[in-house]
Amino acid sequence: MSEQITIYGSGGNRAARVAWTVNELGLEASYRHYDGMIGSDELRRLHPQAKIPVMQIGDLVLFESAAICQHLCDITPGQHLMAPVGTAQRSLHNQWVSFAQSEVEAYLWHSFQMGRLEMAESATAAALELNRHLAGAGLDAFEQHLAKQDFLLNEQFSLADIIVGWTINWSRKSGLLETRPALQTYLAKLFDRPQVAMIW
Ligand SMILES: N[C@@H](CCC(=O)N[C@@H](CS)C(=O)NCC(=O)O)C(=O)O
The missing domain is CATH 1.20.1050.10 (Glutathione S-transferase Yfyf (Class Pi); Chain A, domain 2)
Structure with missing residues (x-):
């Protein structure tokens, strides 16, 4: 995958779903997390409630952990975690x-x-x-x-x-x-x- 993946959030919260999916798919991602990030202006520009996780990939900003994980599967060729649409x-x-x-x-x-x-x-x-x-x-x-x-x-x-x-x-x-x-x-x-x- 050519585009840089940035995940906002880390640790045992719902960002763990995204990190686990990244690991299972063998992708590279960078993680951004600091005290006070939840509720911050930076996060509110990406998530309407300034919550985590959020993923930025190219021009796309996505929130909702399940939607993020599903998107990662959809864009990973040959992935083994999710069946094709319509099945x-x-x-x-x-x-x-x-x-x-x-x-x-x-x-x-x-x-x-x-x-x-x-x-x-x-x-x-x-x-x-x-x-x-x-x-x-x-x-x-x-x-x-x-x-x-x-x-x-x-x-x-x-x-x-x-x-x-x-x-x-x-x-x-x-x-x-x-x-x-x-x-x-x-x-x-x-x-x-x-x-x-x-x-x-
Ligand atoms: N349904 C959302 C839930 C997002 C959510 O509530 N995230 C928590 C961390 S696990 C959060 O940012 N909470 C901040 C707060 O409650 O102020 C998802 O699955 O991503």
């Missing part, structure tokens, strides 16, 4: 990525935000319990699916495992995997990969 495998990829973000990650994010707001304990306890219940219902779907196969799409690792794996790892850190052994086994397989960029 069943590609649509199953879209399905699991959307499901993870709307049925699991949204509730984890909401609980995280409540922690930041330091609301009255009585106000948060019920909402946190509801979030655990709703995220858990989404995780049950992944638990049943991954009890039957090694990776999300079939027996072969793919980009869906990078994107959804990050969400499942956040669920583990939120104490939601204790009763979900198939997801624990699944995560261990992901962490075995030398290219992994998540933090255990």
Whole structure:
């Protein structure tokens, strides 16, 4: 690839999805990260909410971690992480990525935000319990699916495992995997990969 790839964001946050995809595809990228970058004017010129990750590649500026990872696959000849548009495998990829973000990650994010707001304990306890219940219902779907196969799409690792794996790892850190052994086994397989960029 001739164009320089710059990733804004690094570490165990959602930028880890992008770094892991870069590693799996064997691409070169430079990473920009400094204290105070989130919310900065520099980042707000690239992302409407000044969040990470953002990728700049040539004239293209992209935000949303899943969109960035998918773009990297689309522009990498001979890549092995994502099936072509119009195939069943590609649509199953879209399905699991959307499901993870709307049925699991949204509730984890909401609980995280409540922690930041330091609301009255009585106000948060019920909402946190509801979030655990709703995220858990989404995780049950992944638990049943991954009890039957090694990776999300079939027996072969793919980009869906990078994107959804990050969400499942956040669920583990939120104490939601204790009763979900198939997801624990699944995560261990992901962490075995030398290219992994998540933090255990
Ligand atoms: N859906 C977005 C989420 C982006 C996001 O919320 N990023 C976090 C870091 S993981 C962030 O920048 N948070 C800043 C904040 O909440 O102020 C994605 O997947 O890229």
